[in-house]
Amino acid sequence: MNAERISAHASMPSKQPLDRRDRGGQAQPLLSVRSLRKHFVIKKDFFGRPVSQVHAVDGVDFDVLKGETLGIVGESGCGKSTTARLLMQLLKPDAGEVIFDGDPVGKPGGLSLREMRRQVQMVFQNSYASLNPRMSVEESIAFGPQVHGLGKKEANARARKLLDQVGLLPNQFASRYPHELSGGQRQRINIARALALEPRLLILDEAVSALDKSVEAQVLNLLVDLKQEYGLTYLFISHDLNVVRYISDRVMVMYLGRVAEMGESESLYNAPAHPYTRALMSAMPSMDPDNRTQTAPLVGDPPNPIDLPPGCRFCPRCSMAVDKCSVQEPELASLNDQQVGSRQHQSACWRAADVQALAATPISEEVLS
Amino acid sequence: MTAPCVTAHQSSPEQVPLDASSTAEQMVDVQNLKVHFRSPGRFVQAVNGVDLTLAKGEVLTILGESGSGKSVTLRALMRLLPERRTQIHGHIKVAGQDVLAMSRRELSRYRGFTTSMIFQEPMLAFDPVFRIGDQIAETVCRHEGVSHREGLARALELFELVRIPSAKRRLSNYPHELSGGMSQRAMIALALSCRPRLLLADEPTTALDATVQIQILLLLRELQRELGMSVIFVTHDMGVANEISDRIAVMYAGRVVETGSVDEIIRAPRHPYTVGLMQSRASGELKGERLSAIPGSPPDMAFPPQGCAFAPRCSLATDECQQEVPPAKVLGQQHWAACWKL
Ligand SMILES: Nc1ncnc2c1ncn2[C@@H]1O[C@H](COP(=O)(O)OP(=O)(O)OP(=O)(O)O)[C@@H](O)[C@H]1O
Ligand SMILES: Nc1ncnc2c1ncn2[C@@H]1O[C@H](COP(=O)(O)OP(=O)(O)O)[C@@H](O)[C@H]1O
Ligand code: SF4
Ligand code: SF4
Ligand SMILES: [Mg+2]
Ligand SMILES: [Mg+2]
Numbered sequence: 001m002n003a004e005r006i007s008a009h010a011s012m013p014s015k016q017p018l019d020r021r022d023r024g025g026q027a028q029p030l031l032s033v034r035s036l037r038k039h040f041v042i043k044k045d046f047f048g049r050p051v052s053q054v055h056a057v058d059g060v061d062f063d064v065l066k067g068e069t070l071g072i073v074g075e076s077g078c079g080k081s082t083t084a085r086l087l088m089q090l091l092k093p094d095a096g097e098v099i100f101d102g103d104p105v106g107k108p109g110g111l112s113l114r115e116m117r118r119q120v121q122m123v124f125q126n127s128y129a130s131l132n133p134r135m136s137v138e139e140s141i142a143f144g145p146q147v148h149g150l151g152k153k154e155a156n157a158r159a160r161k162l163l164d165q166v167g168l169l170p171n172q173f174a175s176r177y178p179h180e181l182s183g184g185q186r187q188r189i190n191i192a193r194a195l196a197l198e199p200r201l202l203i204l205d206e207a208v209s210a211l212d213k214s215v216e217a218q219v220l221n222l223l224v225d226l227k228q229e230y231g232l233t234y235l236f237i238s239h240d241l242n243v244v245r246y247i248s249d250r251v252m253v254m255y256l257g258r259v260a261e262m263g264e265s266e267s268l269y270n271a272p273a274h275p276y277t278r279a280l281m282s283a284m285p286s287m288d289p290d291n292r293t294q295t296a297p298l299v300g301d302p303p304n305p306i307d308l309p310p311g312c313r314f315c316p317r318c319s320m321a322v323d324k325c326s327v328q329e330p331e332l333a334s335l336n337d338q339q340v341g342s343r344q345h346q347s348a349c350w351r352a353a354d355v356q357a358l359a360a361t362p363i364s365e366e367v368l369s
Numbered sequence: 370m371t372a373p374c375v376t377a378h379q380s381s382p383e384q385v386p387l388d389a390s391s392t393a394e395q396m397v398d399v400q401n402l403k404v405h406f407r408s409p410g411r412f413v414q415a416v417n418g419v420d421l422t423l424a425k426g427e428v429l430t431i432l433g434e435s436g437s438g439k440s441v442t443l444r445a446l447m448r449l450l451p452e453r454r455t456q457i458h459g460h461i462k463v464a465g466q467d468v469l470a471m472s473r474r475e476l477s478r479y480r481g482f483t484t485s486m487i488f489q490e491p492m493l494a495f496d497p498v499f500r501i502g503d504q505i506a507e508t509v510c511r512h513e514g515v516s517h518r519e520g521l522a523r524a525l526e527l528f529e530l531v532r533i534p535s536a537k538r539r540l541s542n543y544p545h546e547l548s549g550g551m552s553q554r555a556m557i558a559l560a561l562s563c564r565p566r567l568l569l570a571d572e573p574t575t576a577l578d579a580t581v582q583i584q585i586l587l588l589l590r591e592l593q594r595e596l597g598m599s600v601i602f603v604t605h606d607m608g609v610a611n612e613i614s615d616r617i618a619v620m621y622a623g624r625v626v627e628t629g630s631v632d633e634i635i636r637a638p639r640h641p642y643t644v645g646l647m648q649s650r651a652s653g654e655l656k657g658e659r660l661s662a663i664p665g666s667p668p669d670m671a672f673p674p675q676g677c678a679f680a681p682r683c684s685l686a687t688d689e690c691q692q693e694v695p696p697a698k699v700l701g702q703q704h705w706a707a708c709w710k711l
Contacts, residue, residue, distance in 0.1 A: 075578045075580055076549075076578050182666045182667075183435070183666075184666050185666070212434035212435055212605065212666075212667065213434060213605060213606075213607075213646055213649065213650070214434055214642075214645065214646060214649060214662070214663040214666075214667070214682075215434075215662075215663075215666055216649075216651070217649035217650075217651065217660040217661070217662035217663070218662040218663075218664070220651055220660055220662075221659055221660055221662055224659070239578065239579060240651075241579075242650070242651055242652050242653070243651045245651075245652070245653040245656070246651035246652060246653060246655055246656055246660075247651070265653075265656075266653075266656075269653060279580065280579065280580065283578075283579040283580040283582070283583045284579055284608065285579075285582070285583065285586070285606065285608025285609050285611060285612045286608065286611060286612060287607065287608050287611055287635065287650075288611070289611055289631045289632045289635055289636065292611065292612055293583055293586075293587065293612060295587070296580070296583045296584040296587055297580065297583075298580045298584075299584070300534070300548075300550065300551075300581075300584075301548040301549055301550040301551065301578075301581055302578060302580065302581075
């Protein structure tokens with residue numbers, strides 16, 4: 001039934017309303033991911049042994065702190081959505097551990113999958129595909145809570161309250177069907193539906209990417225409001241570096257199934273410590289008519305994570321590579337910065353310090369060598 | 370009838386075929402274009418009076434959100450709309466030719482020689498069961514009556530022009546064997562195969578990663594300069610518009626609501642919709658602040674609002690706005706906007 005975890009020791013100082021389900025206190029990460037791995041076998045030999053596999057997620061470690069927004073960026077195919085689906089337990093990891101507020105997930109004595117799924121909800125890019133076309137808006141939102149044991153009347157009441165909160169008048173929208181809504185409205189419904197289960201962590205996978213620019217800002221404002229109101233934690237996946245910078249406290253940059261760089265967003269944007277992060281930033285279209293982009297930072301398409309190069313994965317495309325890079329793979333390591341623990345700025349690059357030194361020169365003027 | 374490149378196949382693709390019949394500086398002149406779709410139980414007024422001009426060698430971006438009529442406008446310029454269900458009114462002149470009056474034969478010359486189009490989805494431009502090189506060669510043969518071998522030679526030249534690495538080997542690839550950025554380049558090669566004078570580009574970089582998008586934008590910018598083409602580029606991304614264009618036309622609900630140089634539109638927009646778009650952009654500087662979003666959403670073009678289509682979302686709207694469509698007001702040499710409050 002509606003088994004809500006109520007913790008007794010809930011007296012941590014916090015800017016946000018403290019969740020009564022909080023267990024380890026504000027300092028304990030809401031989510032910890034350790035050595036997470038998922039390979040997809042795409043070709044087997046005669047004996048059924050894998051001969052070719054996609055290293056979609058290939059040893060990923062990170063924490064999501066309570067109440068923060070962690071942004072994830074990276075080119076298509078680098079493993080962002082696979083990471084999200086592993087966290088949602090929609091996919092079974094090959095290896096690694098997911099720890100939710102101190103409890104290992106899916107392990108004896110830990111948090112059950114069912115309980116984890118209640119506390120972690122996800123919103124996808126395609127607002128249309130994720131809604132059942134034969135359910136009214138109200139039914140869609142009330143469905144999850146009912147499955148989890150809430151009575152129909154209470155569930156409908158919750159649905160109407162949520163509709164109101166995502167800015168859609170219940171009287172006008174409750175009985176509509178998905179095809180009678182605009183993209184922005186459908187995405188609001190998806191957000192309401194995800195919130196109906198009262199999750200603590202919301203994973204947003206390109207959730208605003210398909211929206212028109214004039215509607216995107218509304219949904220971003222809504223996400224900020226809801227986070228405040230419900231004390232939510234967000235994992236925000238997007239290809240738009242401007243939006244990620246706007247909304248995230250910390251940012252994680254992924255490349256070919258691994259974390260390339262991670263840090264507080266201002267630190268990462270002002271002084272990137274991985275050549276790949278720099279490349280991503282200078283690939284963003286310029287908004288300055290007098291300062292258009294002159295050269296593309298990277299050549300060709302993002303590679304497939306099938307045949308990985310030896311050494312640093314970024315080496316074949318890196319303009320700063322040195323001999324060591326093609327031999328030895330750099331681990332994610334902390335830079336000398338002021339932050340402690342999970343907030344530290346980290347980079348997986350042998351030349352992280354050199355890269356950061358470049359931040360002093362504008363990207364368009366420097367010569368990488 | 371104008372036949373811009375009858376003997377062009379001996380020359381290199383860098384040369385721009387000259388059209389003797391038209392000496393005007395204007396490449397495109399669209400006046401009061403209306404496109405309405407009729408299907409059982411539905412009548413969509415997709416485009417409602419678009420005026421556009423494009424000078425030779427100019428790059429114009431049509432900027433607008435989804436459903437604003439960008440693609441329909443481009444398709445009308447190519448006469449690619451389903452004839453029976455579509456009503457087109459107004460005037461479309463390209464390189465001095467009346468596009469809406471063209472016969473079937475004239476159209477098939479027009480498409481490819483005068484005007485050519487690239488799309489968001491390159492796979493739609495190619496047949497999946499034939500090699501890419503053969504498809505480009507075939508297009509060249511069909512349009513210019515050259516041999517298949519000459520066509521293949523042209524295909525190789527084109528692949529090198531769009532900077533496909535190992536061009537020769539890639540010609541024998543099938544469409545699905547190319548990665549996203551590479552198939553986008555191949556489609557550009559196909560579009561350029563008959564040296565069009567006008568290139569229409571419908572969000573050709575929207576589905577690409579930013580790292581690949583910028584490569585394609587720079588390539589298009591270079592090719593445009595090298596070949597002296599005129600380009601109409603469609604996008605919903607202001608940054609992309611800034612990177613590629615000389616001039617921007619902002620479209621909303623089937624009309625152009627503001628036009629100006631890139632500088633005017635990005636730095637000093639005047640129409641409340643353009644101003645709203647610029648102000649609602651998320652960025653690092655606005656961190657922690659509320660975004661000033663435009664309320665509501667674009668209208669359903671099956672039921673377009675009376676008067677100014679932006680009125681339901683506009684903070685400056687008055688009764689006047691809801692009654693009549695605002696006329697264009699001249700704000701500068703090439704800057705104008707359609708709003709009652711200017
Ligand atoms: N079920 C699957 N079978 C085989 N390969 C898969 C499967 N799911 C994902 N992949 C591959 O794993 C890699 C990572 O995919 P993922 O969807 O996580 O990328 P992403 O970072 O979310 O990319 P995008 O930005 O395009 O959404 C890709 O190479 C993808 O093709
Ligand atoms: N063939 C068609 N039949 C009916 N309606 C159409 C057709 N093509 C486009 N429309 C409608 O016309 C309007 C403008 O479409 P479009 O030009 O594709 O927008 P965009 O600016 O996103 O490119 C939309 O409402 C769309 O649904
Ligand atoms: S380790 Fe070497 S190849 Fe890898 S990103 Fe750093 S400099 Fe480039
Ligand atoms: S005409 Fe009126 S409603 Fe339309 S944009 Fe101008 S002020 Fe707003
Ligand atoms: Mg994805
Ligand atoms: Mg379109």
